[in-house]
Amino acid sequence: MPKPKKIPKTVYFNIDHDTNNIHHVSAWYGIVVVALVLAAGSVTNYFLTNLPEALTVADLERYPVAFIAERAWDNLKSFTDLGPRVAGSKANDELAVGIFKREIETIQATKHVNQEVIMENQVVTGAFNFTFYGSSMTTIYRNVQNIVVKLKGKSDDALLLNCHFDTVPSSPGASDDVASCAVMLEILRVMSRLPDENRHSIIFLFNGAEETLLQASHGFITQHKWAKDVKAFLNLESAGSGGKEVLFQTGPNSPWMIDAYAKSVRHPFAQAMAEELFHTKLIPSDTDFRIFRDYGNIPGMDLAHFLHGYRYHTKYDSLDYLSLPVLQRTGDNVLALTREMANSEHLSANNAEPGSNTVFFDFLGLFFVKYSMRVATLINATVALLAVLIPYLGLSAAAGNQANKAIRTEALYGFSSVLLGALLSVTTCAAIARQLEALDRVMTWYSNTWLILGIYCAPALASHCLMQMFFNAFFKNKKSTLSTGMITQARLIGVNLFWSMISLCFTFAGLRSAYIFMVLQMCSLASTIPTVVGGLQRTVRKWIFLHLSVQFIAIVCSSFYYIIFVNLFVPITGRSGTVVNPDTIIGIVAAIGVLLSCSYLLPLLRLVKQPLKITASFSAVSLVALLLACCTPIGFPYRDASNANPTTQRHLVTHTFRLFHDELGLLRHMDQGFLFEVQDQNGGRTLQEYIVSDDSFVPVEKMDTCTNEFFCGIPFDAMWRQAHFKHFWQPAQGPPETHNMFTLAYEETNQLSEQLRRIRFKAEGSLQSAIFIGTKPGVELVAWSLHEFIPPPVTFNGQEGYFAYITHGVPSGPWNITMDFATSANHEGFLAEMGVVTKYWEYHEMYTEEFKQLLQKFPSWAHVVPSVAVVNMLTL
Numbered sequence: 001m002p003k004p005k006k007i008p009k010t011v012y013f014n015i016d017h018d019t020n021n022i023h024h025v026s027a028w029y030g031i032v033v034v035a036l037v038l039a040a041g042s043v044t045n046y047f048l049t050n051l052p053e054a055l056t057v058a059d060l061e062r063y064p065v066a067f068i069a070e071r072a073w074d075n076l077k078s079f080t081d082l083g084p085r086v087a088g089s090k091a092n093d094e095l096a097v098g099i100f101k102r103e104i105e106t107i108q109a110t111k112h113v114n115q116e117v118i119m120e121n122q123v124v125t126g127a128f129n130f131t132f133y134g135s136s137m138t139t140i141y142r143n144v145q146n147i148v149v150k151l152k153g154k155s156d157d158a159l160l161l162n163c164h165f166d167t168v169p170s171s172p173g174a175s176d177d178v179a180s181c182a183v184m185l186e187i188l189r190v191m192s193r194l195p196d197e198n199r200h201s202i203i204f205l206f207n208g209a210e211e212t213l214l215q216a217s218h219g220f221i222t223q224h225k226w227a228k229d230v231k232a233f234l235n236l237e238s239a240g241s242g243g244k245e246v247l248f249q250t251g252p253n254s255p256w257m258i259d260a261y262a263k264s265v266r267h268p269f270a271q272a273m274a275e276e277l278f279h280t281k282l283i284p285s286d287t288d289f290r291i292f293r294d295y296g297n298i299p300g301m302d303l304a305h306f307l308h309g310y311r312y313h314t315k316y317d318s319l320d321y322l323s324l325p326v327l328q329r330t331g332d333n334v335l336a337l338t339r340e341m342a343n344s345e346h347l348s349a350n351n352a353e354p355g356s357n358t359v360f361f362d363f364l365g366l367f368f369v370k371y372s373m374r375v376a377t378l379i380n381a382t383v384a385l386l387a388v389l390i391p392y393l394g395l396s397a398a399a400g401n402q403a404n405k406a407i408r409t410e411a412l413y414g415f416s417s418v419l420l421g422a423l424l425s426v427t428t429c430a431a432i433a434r435q436l437e438a439l440d441r442v443m444t445w446y447s448n449t450w451l452i453l454g455i456y457c458a459p460a461l462a463s464h465c466l467m468q469m470f471f472n473a474f475f476k477n478k479k480s481t482l483s484t485g486m487i488t489q490a491r492l493i494g495v496n497l498f499w500s501m502i503s504l505c506f507t508f509a510g511l512r513s514a515y516i517f518m519v520l521q522m523c524s525l526a527s528t529i530p531t532v533v534g535g536l537q538r539t540v541r542k543w544i545f546l547h548l549s550v551q552f553i554a555i556v557c558s559s560f561y562y563i564i565f566v567n568l569f570v571p572i573t574g575r576s577g578t579v580v581n582p583d584t585i586i587g588i589v590a591a592i593g594v595l596l597s598c599s600y601l602l603p604l605l606r607l608v609k610q611p612l613k614i615t616a617s618f619s620a621v622s623l624v625a626l627l628l629a630c631c632t633p634i635g636f637p638y639r640d641a642s643n644a645n646p647t648t649q650r651h652l653v654t655h656t657f658r659l660f661h662d663e664l665g666l667l668r669h670m671d672q673g674f675l676f677e678v679q680d681q682n683g684g685r686t687l688q689e690y691i692v693s694d695d696s697f698v699p700v701e702k703m704d705t706c707t708n709e710f711f712c713g714i715p716f717d718a719m720w721r722q723a724h725f726k727h728f729w730q731p732a733q734g735p736p737e738t739h740n741m742f743t744l745a746y747e748e749t750n751q752l753s754e755q756l757r758r759i760r761f762k763a764e765g766s767l768q769s770a771i772f773i774g775t776k777p778g779v780e781l782v783a784w785s786l787h788e789f790i791p792p793p794v795t796f797n798g799q800e801g802y803f804a805y806i807t808h809g810v811p812s813g814p815w816n817i818t819m820d821f822a823t824s825a826n827h828e829g830f831l832a833e834m835g836v837v838t839k840y841w842e843y844h845e846m847y848t849e850e851f852k853q854l855l856q857k858f859p860s861w862a863h864v865v866p867s868v869a870v871v872n873m874l875t876l
């Protein structure tokens with residue numbers, strides 16, 4: 001007997017056009033869509049990380065005026081060989097400065113006869129008030145250095161190129177930022193050998209004190225004789241190591257610079273979104289851009305490497321993790337941009353156009369788009385309108401006018417399901433983040449960022465799917481004549497409505513980032529228009545294939561933002577302090593990434609026969625990822641150098657010596673201890689596990705001296721660190737070795753008037769130092785010689801005080817400091833308390849045995865920055 005022909009259970013695409021309520025495709029198609037998203041992400045990742053081939057000296061004959069990465073690399077190596085170069089150290093202020101002088105002298109000797117190269121070594125002293133994370137201070141620099149080189153043009157008006165060669169302690173600072181200096185040296189070399197003089201001069205500023213709160217750039221822009229000639233600047237920075245440099249800040253009010261970038265740069269990577277993100281202050285960094293803009297009133301562009309931010313400010317920011325192609329790419333771009341700007345008629349025109357913001361972005365580095373905000377408003381509004389209107393009119397024409405109401409209803413369901421799905425996914429991610437924090441399992445994705453896909457993206461997707469299923473189950477129009485395919489298309493109109501509203505909100509709030517949503521809508525239109533024109537709405541599969549193919553491009557665009565955000569924010573959680581749960585930050589990033597990438601795929605769930613299967617698979621993926629994260633070594637956040645990409649936990653440890661003096665200047669108490677600063681959520685636990693031996697280890701706020709000493713007598717060199725990071729204290733057996741301390745010796749008191757006293761001190765010593773001062777009730781600090789103005793007070797442990805941060809470059813002689821105190825008529829007793837801090841960085845040879853042993857206790861995946869400090873507490 002012949003076997004009866006099996007009737008397939010699942011009817012795929014060959015169903016009748018107008019059949020209602022038949023689910024078309026099997027749940028396996030969900031996997032196809034997930035594969036589509038992952039493939040798009042891989043394409044994006046490729047374009048984000050691929051670099052051009054590097055040129056070597058052997059290529060010189062073929063490309064005589066090109067940027068040669070190998071020469072820049074040789075310079076870079078000679079700087080990183082010096083090790084960490086903290087401002088004021090021999091490595092920075094003697095050896096690095098020496099290398100610059102020699103290199104520039106060689107450039108002068110090999111330049112073209114038509115070119116003029118002038119070098120100056122600026123040694124500069126100054127001060128300014130500075131606010132970082134809401135905490136004010138006066139920052140003072142004494143004898144910090146700049147190497148300034150002018151490549152003379154036909155006019156004195158100049159383009160400034162800026163980099164810094166100093167580093168934070170314990171880091172060779174290859175990417176941050178001496179690679180930029182090496183790139184600038186090579187640009188100078190290439191441009192000095194060109195036969196034609198540029199239209200404008202170019203000033204190369206190699207600055208020697210940036211990590212000390214942007215001081216050397218301030219010294220240049222406020223005091224150097226060439227500063228007044230600077231009309232625009234390019235600042236080359238790094239908050240990572242390797243990869244592509246991104247243009248992330250520009251202006252103010254100078255669209256001509258974006259034009260120059262668009263015209264000249266060969267490998268563009270620039271996002272107006274990055275600028276707006278930077279201005280939210282979510283990124284704990286600042287650059288010299290701020291100094292040139294605020295103190296020089298000059299427009300400019302900020303370019304930085306940001307990939308592999310784990311290495312930023314650690315020992316791993318070394319040559320080992322950089323490559324010639326990284327220099328080649330940045331060099332090609334900056335050389336082209338420099339030539340363009342230095343020969344632009346706009347440079348000296350000073351034609352600032354107030355309020356003229358430019359929207360700009362690149363597409364995978366392949367091409368660059370820019371237009372003014374005015375044009376953006378027009379584009380965004382038009383696209384927002386068309387993205388809703390065209391599919392609506394098209395569907396209405398296909399289904400007949402009587403179906404209009406049903407289409408509108410379905411569109412509203414589509415809108416609501418995406419909106420509520422977004423809210424549910426954020427809530428779910430936040431709940432998981434909270435739970436992981438409660439389980440003491442935060443930052444499990446820190447090394448393996450793919451875990452984020454499972455821990456947060458999958459549940460975010462499951463939330464969206466649940467919301468779609470909810471709408472499919474409970475918001476059905478039984479009388480509707482629309483086919484399932486048309487209902488799905490109507491719901492997609494709702495998705496467009498959702499993005500239209502967001503795009504318009506952004507646009508009318510003046511936010512340029514609205515282009516992100518506009519591009520998504522453009523992609524949707526790119527499939528909707530042929531669907532409408534070709535009358536494909538009633539087909540079963542054609543419109544879906546069209547929709548999915550264009551969505552591939554849309555997902556390439558949106559996954560780009562996900563990948564950038566993950567690469568940016570994951571390393572930042574390693575130094576963003578303990579105030580916010582890092583899992584919450586990443587959970588929200590994941591939920592946003594899912595919404596951007598998948599919103600146009602979600603309504604297709606209606607076409608799936610068993611949507612629960614898909615939702616359940618996402619939940620299962622999430623569960624597996626959570627298990628891996630919480631119960632296996634995969635979820636351990638940190639990796640040491642045995643891993644190709646070390647991801648470390650950051651620690652600062654300060655062996656501290658404290659001396660407390662009474663109003664007669666006599667010593668009333670002294671002690672010593674270790675001050676620990678942890679920069680991420682897990683840092684405290686590491687100290688408990690590896691370092692602490694007894695219960696004398698306490699949070700700084702619980703120290704005995706916190707009840708009776710000003711600012712707890714802690715050697716802070718900046719008060720924002722206190723607000724940002726958690727600090728612990730453990731008594732030490734012995735004091736550190738100290739020499740050449742920074743001292744503030746009392747000289748005399750002058751009664752300026754009945755209620756105004758001036759105290760004069762003599763400051764001596766050339767080490768990194770800080771002064772904090774708090775007045776007694778009825779006393780006011782009205783002036784000091786450190787700066788024209790006194791900054792607003794900072795608060796710590798319920799006390800208010802003033803903070804001065806002092807950097808010394810080339811050693812200087814003694815200097816006088818005066819402070820004027822106004823007292824109330826009946827004031828008696830002393831005036832103020834003052835802490836004088838000396839900080840010894842890169843002081844390894846002087847560490848005590850006890851300190852060395854303590855440092856050895858840290859695990860290999862910790863990056864520990866040790867230092868020694870002395871606090872002298874004085875009573876005035």
Ligand SMILES: [Zn+2]
Nearest residue numbers: 176177237238
């Ligand atoms: Zn830097």
